[in-house]
Amino acid sequence: VEQTYIMVKPDGVQRGLVGEIISRLERKGFKLTGLKLFQCHKELAEEHYKDLKTKSFYPTLIDYITSGPVVCMVWEGVGVVASARKLIGSTNPLQAEPGTIRGDLAVQTGRNVVHGSDSPENGKRETALWFKEGELCEWTPAQAPWLME
Ligand code: GTP
Ligand code: MG
Secondary structure: OOEEEEEEOHHHHHOOOHHHHHHHHHHHOOEEEEEEEEOOOHHHHHHHOHHHOOOOOHHHHHHHHOOOOEEEEEEEOOOHHHHHHHHHOOOOOOOOOOOOHHHHHOOEOOEOOEEEOOOHHHHHHHHHHHOOOOOOOOOOOOOHHHHOO
16 A cells, blocks of 8 residues: 655644644545654654755755654555645745645745655655554554545
């Protein structure tokens, strides 16, 4: 089943947006299978963002992600990776559409409140990176037959 790793970044936690962000994904109909508050250390941040290592903003990105607790989540469902990216909106919040999380709740790329995996492969990779075996919960939501025919 398709999985995506979604993370409320430190600014989202500090600004009290955790409930709002979870709520948007929950209302869409995806299934939450992992959830924790976590203080990310440098090594993990570097592994997570290793593809961006050569970018000029990389050091500030690592400082940002490790600057306070994050909320780590795994969401599952058909098409969840692309759909969550749509709900999140463009990387630059000033370009993100109204109605998206970043479009409604953020103003700057370097403080864009939430992360979402960009492919099903990265959804699996990031889930394995941020969650230990046994931390994920497989369950059948009561609403399942009312979401999918
Ligand atoms: P994520 O879901 O967090 O991976 O964002 P994304 O996929 O929309 O963007 P990308 O993977 O290209 O970049 C990862 C993160 O690096 C972004 O979400 C920003 O927080 C940060 N970032 C990207 N570009 C810039 C930039 O030009 N300046 C700064 N300060 N941060 C950037
Ligand atoms: Mg990305």
